[in-house]
Amino acid sequence: ELGEVARVVDGFAETDQFALFDADPTVLISIFRTGDQSALEIAAAVHDYVERTRPGLPEGISLTVWQDQSTILLARLGTMFRNGLTGFVLVFLVLALFLELRLAFWVSLGIPISFLGAIMLMPGADVTVNVISLFAFILVLGIVVDDAIIVGENVYAHQEEHGEGLRGSIEGGREIATPVIFAVLTTVAAFMPLMFVPGLMGKVFRVIPLVVIPCLLFSLVESLWILPAHLSHIPKRRRNGPLRRLQQRFANGLKLFIRRVYRPVLELGLQWRYTTAAVGVSTLIVTGGMVLGGWTNFHFFPTMEADFIAASITMRQGTPVSETAAAVRKLELGAERVRRELVEETGEDYFRHTFTAVGDQPMAAREGGPLAGMINATAPHLGEVAVELLPSQARALSSEQVVNRWREATGAIPEAVDVSFNASIMAPGDDIDVMLVGSDMDRLRAAAADVKAELAGYTGVYSIADSFRAGKREMKLGIKPAAETLGLTLGDLGRQVRQAFYGEEAQRIQRGRDDIRVMVRYPLEDRRSLGDLENMRIRTPDGGEVPFGQVAEVDPGRGFASIKRVDRNRAVNVTASVDETVTTSGAVLADLQNRVLPEVLARHQGVRYVFEGVQAEQIDAVGGLQSGFLIALLAIFALLAVPLKSYLQPLIIMGAIPFGLVGAIWGHMIMGLNVSFMSMFGLVALSGVVVNDSLVMVTFINRKRALHTDLNTAIREAGVARFRPILLTSLTTFFGLLPLMLERSVDAAFLQPMAVSLAFGVVFATFITLMLVPTAYLIVEDIRRLARKLAFGHGEPDSGAPSPLDPDGAAS
Structure with missing residues (x-):
């Protein structure tokens, strides 16, 4: 047996x-x-x-239950719902203070109608309810009422003029329909490029335009067809209640402000229009200088707050599991030290659970960047410690702050090849990732060592490592000539050694759903050391046995853990992390590119480099966003030229876009935020939003000009007439985003830059629309008159000649 x-x-x-x-x-x-x-x-x-x-x-x-991601999702959804509801209340209050209460109600009704329409289309667009999609609803919260405000305010003005509800709805809606339609289309054009941003970031945040664009289109339908019908039935008030009297105070106060402040300032600005324009241009120049001077920094992708932190350790291949366990224990001791310190400082235990893995790195394999989930990291030289923290709302320190203290408490682990700490839900790659490429592996390793040494000299740069891993120690077998006389071959020798130490599969047995392998090999105690190999006996073809040492030669060495090639050349990546409170990855990368890497490559001929990680993702995403922005500007110009029937007036309107960017930059400085990729998303979207008010302003100037021979009078009356709707559209956008901007929870921190770009950009562009757009209109008219005078020797050559600044149909 x-x-x-x-x-x-x-x-x-x-x-x-x-x-x-x-x-x-x-x-x-x-x-x-x-x-x-x-x-x-x-x-x-x-x-x-x-x-x-x-x-x-x-x-x-x-x-x-461990690592329950649904709790994180619920917390973030709760944050988004809370901020969205608060934003809606603020938007309604702003409308109620400056508009008649029933008018404010019907205008606000456009928000749920637009949102329900977008929600209806979400399954078809493969969009689910998540943090990003809820943020998109908050983002568009104050924007979707812009067209309703413009239509509703115009309808209300007509109704106040003659007191007829149905007639006022028809006249007011028809008068404003064209600029409202094209204003919404320009906003859609601005959000459209965000759907086609390449790279990991584009795939994640393409949800935003997929939510915003349907909301805008449904709001357009609601404002032009549903809202006028509702407003036509609003009866005239016969008595004033307390709310009505409060609203009248604000409305009368706004009218007084327009009459005593805005109109004189506008007249002064028109009189000194070139000085006004110079002040605007100076603001652009000063803001650009502040950006170049480092008043605000660029951080491509800020850390996304996590409730789990992890430290993974990689030893040299072939390290016994006992030594790996000892190194992992150092990570555990560091975590325990931080835990005690936080309890003493805050009185709360920040750590809920601790999970330790030896021989595996489950968190690193799951959350290790773009290749997450593709790595099956199972080997005795690997280890990991993961900690579940209290929910972010219940602690004062961010996960990044906790993991930094853990790193300091652990200290150096010299026997480890690599030790990395992670405190972010998602990261596009390492902060610093330089890929060195060449044909000579020794030169590559020497160049990598030089780059690592240079990185160690930067303050705030840590976790410096390279991707080269020496393989396991191995014994290369050869066969002696004496063995061949016995009929042994190198294949026989290798097969018998493998059978003895790894085993030979004799058969497989099916046991329920499991496939059981029957392995035949030496007992465990006879295959644990090199001495067991030396004591092994090799069977000859005739059935005899000879000592291993008589027939085999052994050449000890090391293999390769992995081989990475790029364009048929070997490659080594040097990676590092950056503490953004000390320096920025952009500053480090710039110095590497300008000073360090040219010197390193000069010492190691045949080696070249490319940036990977965050830098590669940044180049890919920002490049795509820039291309999309240019396309959006062309689309906006074309959409503006259609209703205005002019090629000059769209340029006047689009002149507000740079000033919106100025407001966004100032907003980041006021809120103490770095400019990030999310900020750039906001800037692209802002380009479509800021032109809306300018389009309505220029349209009304054209109409007033058709009624007045004096251009200055037309501009003044248009500015006074459009002051309230322009102010309200900006205030609703700002106050709709205000709760999110003031949110102290770290759950929304990575989304705040986009909200700040849009909110502050719209507010600043409001002043530009009310002052610089009328001024620019008048300056362009001066230039046109000067050109005609130079061409014809006098003022207007022909009163019937078409003017690009006075398009046909402006009075319709």
Whole structure:
């Protein structure tokens, strides 16, 4: 029988892996959703199963839910819902203070109608309810009422003029329909390029235009067809209640401000129009100088707050699992030290659970950047410690601050090849990632060592490493001439050594759903050391046995852990992280590119470099965004030229775009934020929003000009007439985003730059629309008259000649 000649063990496959959960041995079971399943429903089912199963478990065995992503999702959804509701209330209050209460109600009704329309289309666009899509709704909250404000205010003005509701709705809606339609289309054109941004960031944030654009289109339908119908039935008030009297105070106060402040200032600006224009241009120049002077920094992608932090460690390949466990223990001790310090400082235990893995890196494999989930990191030289923190709303320190303290408390682990700490939900790559490429591996390693040494000299740069990994120690076998006389070949030698130490699969047995492999090999105690190899006996073809040392030669060495090639050349990546509170990755990369790397490459001929990681993602995404921005500007120009029937007036209107960017930059400085990729998203979207008020202003100037022979009078009357709707559209956009900008929770921190760009840009552009657009209109008219005078020797050559600044149909 087999048991008489061999020891039979029915057990699990041998592995150098084990895990601890809160210092107890554990087995981790991962549960994922598939297809259209809801993450919240899956999480609820898991929690229900755990609660039902716990009472029946044996003593000493427990079930704990770990790394439940649904709690993070719920917290962020709650933050978005809360800010969205607060923004809606603020928008309604702004409208109610400056418009008649019922008018404010019907204008605000456009928000839920637009949102419901967009929600109806979300499944078809493959958009789910998540943090980004909810942020898109908040972003568009104050924008969707812009067209309704313009239509409603114009309808209300007509109704006040003659007191007829239906007639006022028809006249007011028809008069403003063309500029409103094209104003919405210009905003759609500005958001459209955000759908086609390349790279990882583009895939994540393409949800924003997929939500915003349907909202805008539905708001257009509501403002032109539904809102006038509602406003036509508003009766004239016969008595004034307290709310009406309060509203009248604000309305009368605004009228007084327009008459006593805005109109005289506008007249002064028109009189000194070139000085006014010079002040505007100076503002652009000063702001540009402040940006170049470093008053605000560019950080491509800010850290996204996480409730889990992790430290992964990589030892030299071939390291015994016991040494890896000892190194992992240093990470655990560092975490325990930070835990005690936080308890002493805050009185709260920031750490909910701690998970330790030896022989594996589950968090790194799952969240290691763009290739996450493609790595099966299982080997005895790998280890990881992960910590679940209190929810971000319940702690004063961010996950990045906690992980920085953990890094300091752990200190250096010299025996490790690489130690990395992670505190972000998503990152486009390493802050610093320089890929060195060349044909000579020795030169590459020397160049990588020089770059690492230079990086170590920067303050705020840490976790410096390279991608070269020496392989496991190996024994290269050769066969002696004496062995060949015995009939042995190198293949026979290799096969027998493999069978003895790794095993030979004799057969497979099906046991239920499991496929059981039957492996034949030496007992564990006979295959643990090199001495066991030396004591091995090799079987000859005639059935005899000879000592291993008589027939085999052994050449010790190391193999390669991995080989990376780029364009048939070897490649090594040098990576590092940057503490943004000390310096920026942009500053470090600029110095590397201008000073360090040219010197390194001069010392190591045949080596070249390219930037990877965040820098590569930044070049890809920003380049795509810039191209999209140019296309958006062309589309906006074309859309403006159609209703205005002019090629000069669209340029006057688009002159507000640079000043919107000025407002966005100042907003970042006021809020203490760095300019990020999300800020650039906001700047592109801003280009379509800021032209809306300018379009309405220029349209009304054209209409007033058709009624007045004096251009100055036409401009003054148009400015006074459009002051209230222009102010309201800007205030609703700003106050709709204000709760998100003031949100102290770290859940919304990475979205705030886009909100700041849009909100402050629109507010600043409002003053430009009310002052510089009329001024620019008059300056262009001066230039046109001067050109005609030079061409014809006098003023107007022909009163019937068409003017690009006075398009046909302006009076219609």
